[in-house]
Amino acid sequence: MSNAIIPLLLDSLASAALIFFAAVGLTLVFSVLRVLNVAHGSLYSIGGYVAASICLFIASRQLNPYLSFLALLFSAVCVAAIFGPLIERGLVRWTYGKSEAVQILITFGLFLILEDLQRVVFGVQSFYEDAPMRLLGTTSVGGVVYLNYQILLIAMALLVVVGLRLLINHTRLGRLITAVVTDREMAQSIGIDTNRIFIVAFSLGVFLAALGGALATPTSGIAPGLGADTMVLAFAVAAIGGLGQIEGAALASLIVGLARVLAIYLVPSLDAVAPYAAMLIVLLIRPYGLFGSVTARRI
Amino acid sequence: MLRLDKVSVSIEGVRVLRGVSCEIIARKTTVLIGRNGAGKTTTLRAIMGLIAMDQGSVRLDADDLGSRPAYTRARAGIGYAPEDRRLIPELSVEENIRLPALALKLDRAEVARRLDEIYQLLPELHVMRSRPAGGVSGGQGKMVALGRALTVARKVLLLDEPFQGLAPALALDYARTLGELRKHRPELAMLITESSPALLDRIADRTLQIERGEILDTSTKDREFHVAAI
Numbered sequence: 001m002s003n004a005i006i007p008l009l010l011d012s013l014a015s016a017a018l019i020f021f022a023a024v025g026l027t028l029v030f031s032v033l034r035v036l037n038v039a040h041g042s043l044y045s046i047g048g049y050v051a052a053s054i055c056l057f058i059a060s061r062q063l064n065p066y067l068s069f070l071a072l073l074f075s076a077v078c079v080a081a082i083f084g085p086l087i088e089r090g091l092v093r094w095t096y097g098k099s100e101a102v103q104i105l106i107t108f109g110l111f112l113i114l115e116d117l118q119r120v121v122f123g124v125q126s127f128y129e130d131a132p133m134r135l136l137g138t139t140s141v142g143g144v145v146y147l148n149y150q151i152l153l154i155a156m157a158l159l160v161v162v163g164l165r166l167l168i169n170h171t172r173l174g175r176l177i178t179a180v181v182t183d184r185e186m187a188q189s190i191g192i193d194t195n196r197i198f199i200v201a202f203s204l205g206v207f208l209a210a211l212g213g214a215l216a217t218p219t220s221g222i223a224p225g226l227g228a229d230t231m232v233l234a235f236a237v238a239a240i241g242g243l244g245q246i247e248g249a250a251l252a253s254l255i256v257g258l259a260r261v262l263a264i265y266l267v268p269s270l271d272a273v274a275p276y277a278a279m280l281i282v283l284l285i286r287p288y289g290l291f292g293s294v295t296a297r298r299i
Numbered sequence: 300m301l302r303l304d305k306v307s308v309s310i311e312g313v314r315v316l317r318g319v320s321c322e323i324i325a326r327k328t329t330v331l332i333g334r335n336g337a338g339k340t341t342t343l344r345a346i347m348g349l350i351a352m353d354q355g356s357v358r359l360d361a362d363d364l365g366s367r368p369a370y371t372r373a374r375a376g377i378g379y380a381p382e383d384r385r386l387i388p389e390l391s392v393e394e395n396i397r398l399p400a401l402a403l404k405l406d407r408a409e410v411a412r413r414l415d416e417i418y419q420l421l422p423e424l425h426v427m428r429s430r431p432a433g434g435v436s437g438g439q440g441k442m443v444a445l446g447r448a449l450t451v452a453r454k455v456l457l458l459d460e461p462f463q464g465l466a467p468a469l470a471l472d473y474a475r476t477l478g479e480l481r482k483h484r485p486e487l488a489m490l491i492t493e494s495s496p497a498l499l500d501r502i503a504d505r506t507l508q509i510e511r512g513e514i515l516d517t518s519t520k521d522r523e524f525h526v527a528a529i
Contacts, residue, residue, distance in 0.1 A: 172401050179387060179398055185349050186385040190399035190451060191373030 006144055008265055014150035014219070016257025017157035021212025022230045023237035024160065024249045025205035031181050031244030032201035035092055036100070038107040040209055041231025042114035043083060047210025048222040049118060050075035052127035055217070059131055068131045072214040079210035084203025092202065093195070115227055126223035133218040153215055160208065161250050168246070177201060181244070209234075236279040242292020251290060255282070300325040300488045301346065301377070301455050306355035308338075308345050308512075315341045317512040318355065323455060328481060328489040330499045333509035339492035340382065342509065343457050346490075347372050347379050359454065373399060378452025382459040384440040386447075388433025392424060395432045396446040403451070417446045420479055438469040445476070456480075458491045462498050470498065477502050 026040045054071040058064075091110060095103040136148035168174040179187040180197045188194055213222070213230075237256050241248025256275040263274035270277075282290060301323040308316040316338050323329050333339045344350045346357055348369035357364045359375050372379070378399075386395045396417060400410040418425040424446050427435060432443055441461060448456060461477075462470045480487070481502065493499050496506065508515040 175390075175394075175398065175401050178390070179402075182387045183385050185369075186381070187402075188349065188369035189347055189373060189379045189381075190447065191370050191402035193368070193370045195368070 007146070008261055010146060010150050010154075012257040012261035013254070014147075014153045014257075015260055016253040017153040018212055018216045018219075019230075019233050019237055019256055020157045020250055020253035021160065021215065022209050022234035023241070023253060024164065024246060025208035025212075026234045027238045027241065027244055027246070027249045028164070028208070029202055029205035030238070032177060033088075033092065033096070033198055035095055035103045035107070036235075036243075037092065037202075037205070038104055038231065039087070039111035039114055040205070041229070041234060042111050042118070042227040043079060043206045044209040044213035044216075044230045044234075045222060045227035046083070046114065046118060047076050047079045047213030048217045048226065049122045049127065049213075050079055050210070051214030052129045052217045052222055053122070055129040055131055056127070059129065065131050065135055068129075068135070072132060072217075073211070075214050076207050076211035080203045080207035083210075084206040085199050087206070088199050088202040093198065111227070111231070115224070118227070119224055124224050126221050127217065128221035130218045130221075149218060153219075156211075156215065157250070157253075161246065164246050173200065233275055236275050238289075240279050240282045240289055242289030245289065245291035248289060248291030252282075300360060301490075302358045303342070303346070304356045304358070306342075306345055306357065307353040308341055308350055309353055310341070310350070314353075315512050316345065319345075319509070319512070319514050320355075321507055321514050323488045323490045324505070325454070325488045326485055327504040328477075328491065328502050329505045329507060330496070330503040331490060331492045331507050331509055332494070332496050333492070334494060337509045338512040339494075339509055340459055341512075343379065343381075343459050343490070343492065346377070346457060370402075373403060373451045376451070376453030377455040377457065378448035378450070379457045380441070380444040380448040380459065380461065382461075382463055384437070384444045386432040386440055386443055388431065390432055391429050392432050392435065392443050392446075393428040395443055396424070396428075396450055399447060399450045413450050416483070417449050420449070420483060421446055421476060438465050438473075441465060441469075441473065442476075445473075449480075452487060454486075455488045455490070458489070460492055460494065462493060474498065474502065 022041065022044045026037065029035065029037050029040070051072050054075055055068040058067050058071060087110065091106065095106050133147065133149040136152060139146045139148055168178060176187070176192050176197055179190070179192055180194055184194055213226075216222070233256065237249055237252040240255060241250070241252035255278050259274040259278040260271060263270045286292070303319055303321050305318040305320055306316055307314065307318055319338070319342060331339050331342065341350065345352055346364075348364065348367070348371070352365060355365070359377065362375060364372060364375065387398070390398070393414075396414065397410060400413070405413070421442055423439070424442055427439065432440070435443060445458070445461070448458070461473055465473060477491075478501070481489075491499060
């Protein structure tokens with residue numbers, strides 16, 4: 001029995017980790033900027049494309065294959081450094097203080113542009129480069145074979161949860177972010193340049209999404225449409241966890257990951273529905289999500 | 300020191316300030332008196348850059364503040380305690396008071412110096428410094444907000460209706476603290492808004508009256524105080 005349960009658990013944890021990267025950035029950006037960025041999923045897939053391209057380049061030049069791990073991180077940093085400030089300064093900031101409908105329409109427009117941009121730049125064929133996964137190999141315990149890469153994914157997600165919490169609670173930047181989230185006007189009055197915090201928080205969100213996309217590429221490849229799928233899942237996770245909640249997003253990712261993998265093992269036809277069924281149940285019981293509260297929304 | 304010149308502000312198309320001109324002077328406590336809705340809070344918010352001006356200017360000495368973003372006010376040394384406190388509930392009292400120091404990148408020694416000064420003036424804050432700000436009473440919260448504003452205020456201190464909602468004993472305490480503050484920090488220019496003049500009689504050096512977004516001439520009031528002082 002345990003032979004079946006442990007890989008199942010590992011699968012769902014790894015899948016939860018990938019969803020978490022996308023969702024935690026979405027929720028972070030929402031809590032600081034109070035904008036729900038519909039284009040967030042596209043940044044996940046752009047991270048994936050960039051990572052896959054660099055990994056393929058490394059393979060084609062027969063460079064040290066271990067460089068591809070560095071490439072995963074590097075591509076996320078690049079995507080964040082380029083797209084973060086560009087999108088926040090160029091587009092999102094014009095929606096501050098506007099109604100949610102305007103914000104969603106504008107970021108949805110951005111989503112359409114980014115999706116087509118990816119088709120133009122990377123084509124419509126799917127990319128697959130699993131060098132990082134192959135390099136880490138497998139571990140066999142008691143006759144069950146594990147992918148070490150899955151364990152890396154889970155560890156990375158845990159690192160992000162702990163890292164973000166430390167950042168928010170114990171650094172200067174974290175304090176300033178907390179002040180901006182709690183009360184934007186007061187933050188300005190005590191000398192915080194809120195525009196800078198917005199750029200930093202948005203870019204951090206982009207980094208996390210792009211990192212998720214980059215880390216996902218070796219396991220599942222990347223193809224057009226990934227951005228939209230990711231966005232919808234990330235939104236479900238953020239809603240289950242409570243918008244703006246880091247630990248909430250982590251727990252919700254687990255729920256969604258588990259729901260998905262359970263569905264794949266037990267009722268494969270319900271695979272796509274399972275995350276939303278979980279969302280429906282949670283929101284019926286707790287309308288503001290697991291960790292959310294009426295005041296935490298602060299819209 | 301701080302000079303408003305023909306400041307006009309509209310909120311959702313309605314004129315709230317109509318060409319307000321006044322001066323907040325160093326070493327003086329200026330009290331801005333007016334009914335609810337007269338434009339007291341809006342005047343302070345305009346000084347802080349929290350609301351866009353239709354026209355007019357706000358200058359600190361030779362510095363034109365009006366064209367610069369709100370966060371530059373704190374860097375220029377203007378401290379502001381809003382009427383509704385607006386603390387960060389999950390941080391402790393001291394963390395709230397220290398928050399501007401983080402934003403302004405003050406060095407350790409300077410933070411310790413300012414904190415000392417604040418605790419000396421408001422010893423009750425020292426007693427409750429490690430309590431979460433969300434757990435203090437409304438009146439205590441006002442003291443915390445004053446402490447936080449003092450971390451910033453090198454030149455100007457703006458207090459919005461500090462006595463609003465304070466229990467009589469606390470209001471007396473607060474007034475006494477403001478008197479102490481005047482002695483400790485004589486160079487400070489203070490602007491305090493209030494709806495009833497009685498509470499601030501003792502600490503006011505000058506009184507301005509605001510009605511329907513306009514400052515009325517109150518020089519007579521000024522003279523009265525001079526007479527009283529003699």
